[in-house]
Amino acid sequence: MVVLLDFVSLLVLLNSACSMVLGEMESPIVNLTLDPRKRILSWNSRRTVTQQTCTIATPLDPDTSQEPQVGNNDTYFCSFPNAVLHRGATLTVNATSEGQEFSEELAFNNSGKEGSGAQNLSCVIYNIRLMNCSWTRGPAAPADVRYQLYTWTSLHGNVSECSHYILDSAGTRVGCHFDELGEGHTTDDYFFLVNGTSSNTDIPFLDFPSVNGPRLEKYNPPANLTVKDNVSHYVIRWDAPAMRYSLSNSVLCYALDIQKMGSFSKREPGSPGSGD
Numbered sequence: 001m002v003v004l005l006d007f008v009s010l011l012v013l014l015n016s017a018c019s020m021v022l023g024e025m026e027s028p029i030v031n032l033t034l035d036p037r038k039r040i041l042s043w044n045s046r047r048t049v050t051q052q053t054c055t056i057a058t059p060l061d062p063d064t065s066q067e068p069q070v071g072n073n074d075t076y077f078c079s080f081p082n083a084v085l086h087r088g089a090t091l092t093v094n095a096t097s098e099g100q101e102f103s104e105e106l107a108f109n110n111s112g113k114e115g116s117g118a119q120n121l122s123c124v125i126y127n128i129r130l131m132n133c134s135w136t137r138g139p140a141a142p143a144d145v146r147y148q149l150y151t152w153t154s155l156h157g158n159v160s161e162c163s164h165y166i167l168d169s170a171g172t173r174v175g176c177h178f179d180e181l182g183e184g185h186t187t188d189d190y191f192f193l194v195n196g197t198s199s200n201t202d203i204p205f206l207d208f209p210s211v212n213g214p215r216l217e218k219y220n221p222p223a224n225l226t227v228k229d230n231v232s233h234y235v236i237r238w239d240a241p242a243m244r245y246s247l248s249n250s251v252l253c254y255a256l257d258i259q260k261m262g263s264f265s266k267r268e269p270g271s272p273g274s275g276d
């Protein structure tokens with residue numbers, strides 16, 4: 001009898017210990033959310049936390065960790081501007097509060113029918129203020145898919161949707177023409193996102209790491225080519241193409257292709273600056 005009583009009291013003790021632990025160890029991290037366009041993870045903390053770390057894991061890139069920035073009202077956030085999210089991501093926040101460690105995880109999925117999203121996006125900037133983008137329809141895209149392209153150059157800047165879509169023969173949007181890019185700065189980083197709608201299914205989005213503006217620019221051929229001769233020499237001149245992003249002369253090289261009637265062509269590398 002004595003033995004039995006001891007056993008019962010031990011059970012009671014264990015029970016109260018468990019519920020005490022559960023009550024106290026509630027995670028301080030709540031409202032964990034991801035803004036997939038801005039690639040910002042944010043959360044609230046409901047008590048004092050120390051030593052927080054956030055981590056993003058995506059299928060093709062190495063994991064990235066950072067210390068969060070502190071916002072208003074016990075809001076914390078981490079920014080992963082170059083994360084690519086269209087294959088999904090796992091976001092983790094680790095925090096220490098009152099000597100205990102906590103870990104909260106958010107599984108981010110790019111929802112929609114597999115293979116229905118846009119693929120192979122590429123964009124070029126040309127004639128200083130114009131930009132073309134093109135992509136291909138996903139192989140499993142429903143017939144009524146309507147893709148939408150968005151672009152922005154800084155996290156807090158405006159997002160613009162394409163205003164002039166280019167359609168393929170079936171009427172599907174497969175490209176975009178932008179005809180008035182703003183002022184260009186060599187530090188511009190362009191972000192692109194293509195998502196879409198259909199009456200049958202959700203369409204997954206396609207995103208990319210940012211691309212520096214100068215890497216998108218495609219130049220026109222040199223302009224105003226003239227050839228003059230003065231008995232002993234031919235003098236060939238041209239003007240450098242107009243450029244949105246000015247580059248140092250050593251980046252742009254010309255090749256001069258001289259063809260004589262009835263002979264093979266001869267290629268002369270032009271020296272930098274020879275266009276002036």
Ligand SMILES: *[C@@H]1O[C@H](CO)[C@@H](O)[C@H](O)[C@H]1NC(C)=O
Pocket residue numbers: 030031044045046074
């Ligand atoms: C979590 O989000 C809800 C809804 O936005 C808000 O009412 C609540 O205060 C948040 N929790 C904390 C601890 O900030």
Ligand SMILES: *[C@@H]1O[C@H](CO)[C@@H](O)[C@H](O)[C@H]1NC(C)=O
Pocket residue numbers: 072073
């Ligand atoms: C912080 O909380 C106060 C009071 O609840 C509210 O007025 C304010 O808008 C909040 N600020 C932010 C950035 O959420």
Ligand SMILES: *[C@@H]1O[C@H](CO)[C@@H](O)[C@H](O)[C@H]1NC(C)=O
Pocket residue numbers: 053055065092093094102103
């Ligand atoms: C966060 O916590 C989890 C689980 O305790 C652990 O596996 C992971 O390594 C921690 N991550 C970091 C960056 O500390």
Ligand SMILES: *[C@@H]1O[C@H](CO)[C@@H](O)[C@H](O)[C@H]1NC(C)=O
Pocket residue numbers: 107108109
């Ligand atoms: C995301 O996908 C994983 C694995 O497919 C699944 O376990 C999880 O429930 C999904 N999350 C959401 C929010 O749909």
Ligand SMILES: *[C@@H]1O[C@H](CO)[C@@H](O)[C@H](O)[C@H]1NC(C)=O
Pocket residue numbers: 119120
């Ligand atoms: C288009 O993208 C798909 C999937 O992202 C890839 O498998 C394929 O090779 C790409 N096609 C071209 C022409 O780049």
Ligand SMILES: *[C@@H]1O[C@H](CO)[C@@H](O)[C@H](O)[C@H]1NC(C)=O
Pocket residue numbers: 124126131132166177
């Ligand atoms: C851009 O698209 C427009 C309209 O479709 C087309 O006329 C032009 O040739 C394209 N230019 C480049 C450089 O791709």
Ligand SMILES: *[C@@H]1O[C@H](CO)[C@@H](O)[C@H](O)[C@H]1NC(C)=O
Pocket residue numbers: 156157158
């Ligand atoms: C965003 O758009 C508004 C209205 O079109 C404009 O006034 C503002 O300057 C733009 N902001 C940036 C950062 O481009």
Ligand SMILES: *[C@@H]1O[C@H](CO)[C@@H](O)[C@H](O)[C@H]1NC(C)=O
Pocket residue numbers: 037148150159193195196197
């Ligand atoms: C596509 O992305 C834009 C920009 O983030 C968003 O405003 C829009 O709601 C998205 N559309 C769909 C159908 O998800």
Ligand SMILES: *[C@@H]1O[C@H](CO)[C@@H](O)[C@H](O)[C@H]1NC(C)=O
Pocket residue numbers: 230231232233235
């Ligand atoms: C022709 O032009 C070249 C290059 O400017 C110069 O070196 C040369 O002396 C000129 N020849 C004559 C005959 O003017």
Ligand SMILES: *[C@@H]1O[C@H](CO)[C@@H](O)[C@H](O)[C@H]1NC(C)=O
Pocket residue numbers: 223224239240241242
């Ligand atoms: C070509 O020459 C014309 C007339 O001199 C000039 O207006 C134009 O800017 C030149 N083009 C380039 C690309 O320099």
